[in-house]
Amino acid sequence: MIHKDGKRTTWYNNRIINDPTQDIFNADYWANQKKIVGRASGRGTTWFVQLEQIQGALRHYFRGGFFGKIVKDSYFFLGWDKTRSAREFKLLLMLKTAGVNVPEPIAARAVRYYFTYKADIISERIVNAQDLVDLLQGSALDSELYAEIGREIAKMHSVGVNHTDLNIHNILIDKSRKVWIIDFDKCSLARGEVYKKSNLARLQRSFEKEALRANIHWESKDFNYVLDGYKKYIEEVT
Structure with missing residues (x-):
């Protein structure tokens, strides 16, 4: 309204x-x-x-x-x-x-x-949730949860939304293991595949940066689980 x-x-x-x-x-x-x-x-x-x-x-x-x-x-x-x-x-x-x-x-x-x-x-406000930085400072995530992160990003991309600041501070996990994406200020609709690759690359850099800065429980191989979940969702809807 x-x-x-x-x-x-x-x-x-x-x-x-x-x-x-x-x-x-x-x-x-x-x-x-x-x-x-x-x-x-x-x-x-x-x-x-x-x-x-x-x-x-x-x-x-x-x-x-x-x-x-x-x-x-x-x-x-x-x-x-x-x-x-x-x-x-x-x-x-x-x-x-x-x-x-x-x-x-x-x-x-x-x-x-x-x-x-x-x-x-x-x-x-997403209550009873933590962003990935806080969560990963406590313990590592399993492959299924990483795949859910990839799946949620793929859902966002499937409706053409370019999240220009997709980083691990803007992904939340609640107590029921539900994945949330937040902070859509300055985001927009987009076409093509370039923005999707850019979003995923930015997210990967965010993991790498926080692994050095915040000492999170993350290894580079973990991002493959994110990509697996992403690709699986795309395959399901096409």
Whole structure:
């Protein structure tokens, strides 16, 4: 669903959000209701809020890199559908509909300021889950779980999504051994095979990097299990 109010546009999941006119993108709104259940710090603070059905992760969009030191959180406005919040919300919705294990999109907002805009998003928080770095610091994974990672990536690629930052921080495993892919900011639809190979190569480099930096329980042969799961899924659907 879409709600437009002057210079603000909100995209929302009406199964979860009943009233998009509420100040749901303000952490104080949730704090006043005593629904803040945690937070995580990175480029900005991500606030975890308790909703009726699931937990949500509220995040404001901040720029990174050198340019982000000059312009913290403003982006050139080229149309509502081209805002980062709208693109991520719609991409998550498409992936979720296709059966890929990604966070449920809850709501996204863009606020226009003449030629620029600022943006926020609320997506599902995957509870009782660890990213691969944390998990592999504790123990090694078995070949079946690596194959499930490859399978989930293949599902994502089968609907044409290019995850431009596919690394082992953005793959979660929950307590039921379910594989999740997260962080779709700046990701997009793509065609062909080049982006798929690029995604997998980036993921492999991420394993190699963390094996040196974080001393994770991983060997280069383990990536073959990821590729096996990937190829098996492709064979099943073609």
